[in-house]
Amino acid sequence: EAQVTQNPRYLITVTGKKLTVTCSQNMNHEYMSWYRQDPGLGLRQIYYSMNVEVTDKGDVPEGYKVSRKEKRNFPLILESPSPNQTSLYFCASSGRSGWEKLFFGSGTQLSVL
Amino acid sequence: GDSVTQMEGPVTLSEEAFLTINCTYTATGYPSLFWYVQYPGEGLQLLLKATKADDKGSNKGFEATYRKETTSFHLEKGSVQVSDSAVYFCALGGSQGNLIFGKGTKLSVKP
Numbered sequence: 001e002a003q004v005t006q007n008p009r010y011l012i013t014v015t016g017k018k019l020t021v022t023c024s025q026n027m028n029h030e031y032m033s034w035y036r037q038d039p040g041l042g043l044r045q046i047y048y049s050m051n052v053e054v055t056d057k058g059d060v061p062e063g064y065k066v067s068r069k070e071k072r073n074f075p076l077i078l079e080s081p082s083p084n085q086t087s088l089y090f091c092a093s094s095g096r097s098g099w100e101k102l103f104f105g106s107g108t109q110l111s112v113l
Numbered sequence: 114g115d116s117v118t119q120m121e122g123p124v125t126l127s128e129e130a131f132l133t134i135n136c137t138y139t140a141t142g143y144p145s146l147f148w149y150v151q152y153p154g155e156g157l158q159l160l161l162k163a164t165k166a167d168d169k170g171s172n173k174g175f176e177a178t179y180r181k182e183t184t185s186f187h188l189e190k191g192s193v194q195v196s197d198s199a200v201y202f203c204a205l206g207g208s209q210g211n212l213i214f215g216k217g218t219k220l221s222v223k224p
Contacts, residue, residue, distance in 0.1 A: 004156075033211065042216030043157070043202060050210060058211065090156055099145050099206035104156030 002027045006091050006105035013081055014113050021076045021108050023091035029103075031094045032074040033058070034066065036087040037107075043090070049074055050097065081112040115140045119203045119215035126193055126222050134188040134218045136177075136203035145206040146170075146179055146186040151217070152199045160188075160201070193222045 004025045013019055025032065033048035035058075045058030049068040063085055065077040074093075078085060089108045094100040120135040138146065145164045149157040161170030166181035175190045186203060203215040 031210070035214075040216070043214040045211060045213075048211050056209065056211075092156075097206070097210035099210065099212070101159045101162075102149070102157070102212060104158065106156050 002103065004091055004093055004103050004105040006089075006108050008108060009106065010109050012111045012113065015082055016080050019078050019081060019110075021078075021089060021091075021110070023074045023076065023105060024072050025074075025093040025103065026072065027093065027095075027103065028071065029093035030071070030096050031100070032068065033092045033102075034064070034074070034076050035090045035092065036060065037090060038087050046076070046089075081110075083112050086110060086112050115144070115205060115207045115213050117203050117205055117213055117215035119201075119218055121216075121218070122200075123219040123221055126220070128195055128222055128224050129192045130222075132188070132190040132193045132197075132220070134201055134203075134220070136186045136188065136215060138184050138186065138203075138205050140184075140205055141208060143181065144208075146177070147204040147206075147212070148175070148177055148186070148188050149202040149204060149214070150199045151202065157202060193220070195222045195224050198222045 034046040035043045047066040049055045091105040092102045094102045116139045147162045148160040150160045151157045161172040163170040163179040169178045177188045200217045202217045207213045
């Protein structure tokens with residue numbers, strides 16, 4: 001089954017404790033992206049990647065890191081989380097670019113205390 | 114830069130009512146336009162798309178027409194059902210190959 005898998009689904013952590021949210025897709029997609037969703041602000045792009053070893057900043061990259069060492073994986077790293085990073089995070093992938101149909105993961109609800 | 118503006122919600126309708134959710138965009142060139150839907154507790158999924166002016170995207174009874182002259186891509190459905198309750202996002206294909214979303218419109222349909 002074609003899918004984008006994010007883990008964990010829920011995460012509660014404390015300020016400053018490094019964390020990684022994993023994202024994996026099984027569709028051999030070149031394009032992958034991370035979004036955060038906040039009430040009243042909609043969906044905002046954090047980082048995206050057009051292919052292996054190619055990553056670009058989205059609208060709200062501050063405080064986040066990503067890597068794309070393999071085609072299927074695109075982890076999101078918070079080196080020193082802060083409470084303003086409490087949000088619902090989504091990973092997505094598509095064939096070659098965001099102009100094609102995006103497949104979304106189920107989301108990761110992060111709370112930073 | 115590229116941007117999408119959609120009507121604020123929430124929108125509450127009775128079953129079988131007509132639905133319109135407005136969406137306008139600002140972009141250089143003629144980007145592809147999309148509507149995504151997010152059901153409660155789930156990720157977004159593509160509802161419909163249009164790739165050029167005057168194209169009409171349609172799916173599950175929903176329609177939207179790419180209007181270049183008014184830079185709009187309004188979502189419509191003739192008769193909504195309770196199962197259509199969700200958050201709807203308008204989006205456009207950005208110049209960097211990424212996807213730019215509007216803020217979303219929450220729709221609640223009452224029986």
